[in-house]
Amino acid sequence: MRVLTVGAGGVGSAAAAIAARRDFFDLLVIADHDLARASRAAALDARFRAARIDASDAEAIAALCREHGITHVLNAVDPRFVMPVFEGARRAGADYLDMAMSLSHAGTGVKLGDEQFAQAQAWADEGRLALVGMGVEPGLSDVFARYAADHLFSRIDEIGIRDGANLVVDGHDFAPSFSIWTTIEECLNPPVVWERDRGWYTLPPFSEPEIFDFPGGIGPVECVHVEHEEVLLIPRWVDAAKVTFKFGLGREFIEVLQTLHKLGLDRTTPVRVGGTTVSPRDVVAAVLPDPATLGDRMTGVTCAGTWVKGLDKSGAPREVYLHHLVDNEWSMREYGSQAVVWQTAVNPVVALELLAAGTWSGKGVLGPEAFDAVPFLDKLTDYGSPWAIREQ
Numbered sequence: 001m002r003v004l005t006v007g008a009g010g011v012g013s014a015a016a017a018i019a020a021r022r023d024f025f026d027l028l029v030i031a032d033h034d035l036a037r038a039s040r041a042a043a044l045d046a047r048f049r050a051a052r053i054d055a056s057d058a059e060a061i062a063a064l065c066r067e068h069g070i071t072h073v074l075n076a077v078d079p080r081f082v083m084p085v086f087e088g089a090r091r092a093g094a095d096y097l098d099m100a101m102s103l104s105h106a107g108t109g110v111k112l113g114d115e116q117f118a119q120a121q122a123w124a125d126e127g128r129l130a131l132v133g134m135g136v137e138p139g140l141s142d143v144f145a146r147y148a149a150d151h152l153f154s155r156i157d158e159i160g161i162r163d164g165a166n167l168v169v170d171g172h173d174f175a176p177s178f179s180i181w182t183t184i185e186e187c188l189n190p191p192v193v194w195e196r197d198r199g200w201y202t203l204p205p206f207s208e209p210e211i212f213d214f215p216g217g218i219g220p221v222e223c224v225h226v227e228h229e230e231v232l233l234i235p236r237w238v239d240a241a242k243v244t245f246k247f248g249l250g251r252e253f254i255e256v257l258q259t260l261h262k263l264g265l266d267r268t269t270p271v272r273v274g275g276t277t278v279s280p281r282d283v284v285a286a287v288l289p290d291p292a293t294l295g296d297r298m299t300g301v302t303c304a305g306t307w308v309k310g311l312d313k314s315g316a317p318r319e320v321y322l323h324h325l326v327d328n329e330w331s332m333r334e335y336g337s338q339a340v341v342w343q344t345a346v347n348p349v350v351a352l353e354l355l356a357a358g359t360w361s362g363k364g365v366l367g368p369e370a371f372d373a374v375p376f377l378d379k380l381t382d383y384g385s386p387w388a389i390r391e392q
Helices: 010-019 035-042 058-068 079-091 120-125 140-151 180-188 229-237 251-262 280-287 328-335 339-357 373-382
Strands: 002-006 027-032 048-052 072-075 095-098 129-131 153-165 192-195 199-202 210-214 219-225 242-247 271-273 276-278 301-312 317-327 364-366 387-391
Touching: 002 010, 002 058, 010 027, 010 035, 010 328, 010 339, 027 035, 027 058, 035 048, 058 079, 072 079, 072 339, 079 095, 079 129, 079 180, 095 339, 120 129, 120 364, 129 339, 140 153, 140 229, 140 301, 140 317, 140 373, 153 210, 153 219, 153 229, 180 251, 180 280, 192 229, 210 301, 229 242, 276 280, 301 339, 317 328, 317 339, 328 339, 339 373, 373 387
Parallel strands: 002 027, 002 072, 027 048, 072 095, 095 129, 129 364, 153 242
Antiparallel strands: 153 301, 192 199, 192 242, 210 219, 219 242, 271 276, 301 317, 317 387
16 A cells, blocks of 8 residues: 555644554655655654645646555545545545545535535546545544444434543643634534434534533533534435534634634635735634644543434433543653544544455445444554443
8 A cells, every 4th residue: 555645734744653653554655735844744654755745736646646656645634625635536546535525615505525425426437435534523433323323223313423622722722622724614614414304404503502421531511513524424324313413612612713703704715914815714723823733732631422322222222422532641642643633643544554454445435434333443442542332
């Protein structure tokens, strides 16, 4: 296996650090618009190479794939660049993985991932696999949904992804632990819900707040509906009456996002400032600290998980929360990566190893739910980061 990772930010660099300890690949090219950043990540292992790339240029990505004989492209840049990286991999005849899907377009009916699924038949006809949404959420949360359907339930009434943390960054009143650009996109777009009898529909942002009690010492956190890929992925492969996604943002975070929206600072359309033009959202991202640099000032635990309610295999009512915890102290000590980016990055590396071994295989545009969950969960534990089930 010869892998191209597009993006050497927090997640891309964390994925490189994780992959450096595995032997399933021959070459890993780490490409970024900032060659120095790519070079720092590539210095970890003799099998790594660094390259400069413009992630918005599909042909440049295809050319880089051809130059290095790439078999698999891992997209580790933000969702704005999904389609050119996706298309570049296809032009080069490489398989593809990402951790976030093509963007939705409010008011047009275009949902997350629609642009990628529109090419599913072409990918299948070419014998290529695009494994989409293979981070933690989406990704591991979808694997949990498949595991619950196969092994725990005879009927599923609701699958609800629930994400929370108690992370604190010393010296910062407001310092998101993940890309603020992506967070704004997810949280201020109308969230999507799936119901078997209704299909996909949207709600207002931050709808239906609930208190969810997270494990790992996190405790109760207010969660609200957020637009997220799981709601668009899970119903395609898992039979459930309802699918939701709620994020444990907390009241203060919600108020900051609402203020950004009120001021127009969430907009991506450039505005003129003096003699230049700039996107308001890019300004917000520029003035906040880079999430990848916060690990040594961060404490706490992050939790990603899938809550499932229905009937167990014997027909009795059952409710569980399948979850994965990462303590920031552990991820910093072991890998030098803060907890949120490490938890995101480990999952595509696990998937690549399963693909390299032939344990997972497929053609077309597929989500994590399309594959057997057990090998993935076993391998995740083998990586030193076990998962758990809590009865609710």
